[in-house]
Amino acid sequence: xxxxxxxxxxxxxxxxxxxxxxxxxxxxxxxxxxxxxxxxxxxxxxxxxxxxxxxxxxxxxxxxxxxxxxxxxxxxxxxxxxxxxxxxxxxxxxxxxxxxxxxxxxxxxxxxxxxxxxxxxxxxxxxxxxxxxxxxxxxxxxxxxxxxxxxxxxxxxxxxxxxxxxxxxxxxxxxxxxxxxxxxxxxxxxxxx
Amino acid sequence: xxxxxxxxxxxxxxxxxxxxxxxxxxxxxxxxxxxxxxxxxxxxxxxxxxxxxxxxxxxxxxxxxxxxxxxxxxxxxxxxxxxxxxxxxxxxxxxxxxxxxxxxxxxxxxxxxxxxxxxxxxxxxxxxxxxxxxxxxxxxxx
Numbered sequence: 354x355x356x357x358x359x360x361x362x363x364x365x366x367x368x369x370x371x372x373x374x375x376x377x378x379x380x381x382x383x384x385x386x387x388x389x390x391x392x393x394x395x396x397x398x399x400x401x402x403x404x405x406x407x408x409x410x411x412x413x414x415x416x417x418x419x420x421x422x423x424x425x426x427x428x429x430x431x432x433x434x435x436x437x438x439x440x441x442x443x444x445x446x447x448x449x450x451x452x453x454x455x456x457x458x459x460x461x462x463x464x465x466x467x468x469x470x471x472x473x474x475x476x477x478x479x480x481x482x483x484x485x486x487x488x489x490x491x492x493x494x495x496x497x498x499x500x501x502x503x504x505x506x507x508x509x510x511x512x513x514x515x516x517x518x519x520x521x522x523x524x525x526x527x528x529x530x531x532x533x534x535x536x537x538x539x540x541x542x543x544x545x546x
Numbered sequence: 547x548x549x550x551x552x553x554x555x556x557x558x559x560x561x562x563x564x565x566x567x568x569x570x571x572x573x574x575x576x577x578x579x580x581x582x583x584x585x586x587x588x589x590x591x592x593x594x595x596x597x598x599x600x601x602x603x604x605x606x607x608x609x610x611x612x613x614x615x616x617x618x619x620x621x622x623x624x625x626x627x628x629x630x631x632x633x634x635x636x637x638x639x640x641x642x643x644x645x646x647x648x649x650x651x652x653x654x655x656x657x658x659x660x661x662x663x664x665x666x667x668x669x670x671x672x673x674x675x676x677x678x679x680x681x682x683x684x685x686x687x688x
Contacts, residue, residue, distance in 0.1 A: 405616055411578055411579065414579075414635070418637075420629065420633040421633040431617070433583075433585045452578060458560065460559060481558075482614070495547055495629045498548075499574065501547065
């Protein structure tokens with residue numbers, strides 16, 4: 354089977370546990386829209402030019418000094434470079450940087466996404482070197498003694514989180530939760546510089 | 547966010563790799579904080595040549611003939627980091643003092659790398675690199 358043409362730029366809809374992986378060019382806007390209550394998504398991201406410059410929960414956490422980015426914030430790479438800016442978050446504090454895999458075991462998640470990257474000849478790090486996911490539509494919070502508490506997801510149908518790529522990146526998404534369909538993904542390249 | 551006595555530290559494959567057995571320090575110890583790196587020192591005006599935990603890690607691996615494309619998460623021992631329930635964090639002056647000790651049990655064969663943090667750039671809070679003593683007790687090893 355021939356490899357799909359990338360970037361695809363067409364809307365995609367994922368059910369829970371389905372994946373999406375594509376090149377998102379600098380300046381493009383990427384919208385993730387929940388299709389039902391409780392939908393969520395694990396997001397991975399790295400530079401097209403250097404798959405080892407990766408979206409970093411830890412560096413973003415340190416730059417922002419908080420674990421839940423908000424609209425107007427930037428998410429940083431492992432080289433402390435702004436990688437993605439957040440332009441919309443209907444869910445409100447719907448992103449967490451807490452490096453958990455409550456939703457989907459990391460190992461299974463990476464097996465599926467790494468296979469998709471290989472099948473479509475998309476630049477990707479070695480399997481062992483994949484970054485950690487940033488969790489979208491997540492409601493994890495930190496208790497007084499530092500424990501992570503996985504609050505019920507409050508996402509509603511139609512809630513959208515929009516972000517813009519600061520340079521050419523690969524974005525990998527795994528839809529999580531129990532609703533199907535779970536997430537709509539739309540890449541809008543019109544704002545590309 | 548902060549390991550407690552008896553709790554395990556997990557590897558990427560969800561298997562236990564270390565268990566925190568004893569901690570005489572006031573803690574806490576940060577699990578999400580990245581190691582200092584050349585970019586941080588460059589951005590803070592200290593230049594790329596400033597020693598860093600990132601470079602110490604990769605240099606230590608290189609001496610063993612190991613090369614990694616990324617820097618895995620580190621445990622920042624004695625890092626005084628506080629998180630409140632709205633997700634904001636604050637980094638305070640480390641409360642550790644000479645003689646404080648953290649003891650781990652090693653739960654599987656591993657490469658253990660320690661970098662005594664060379665960060666002397668930030669003045670608020672005042673940071674001062676200090677020596678660390680490391681001891682391995684093999685008496686209970688299988």
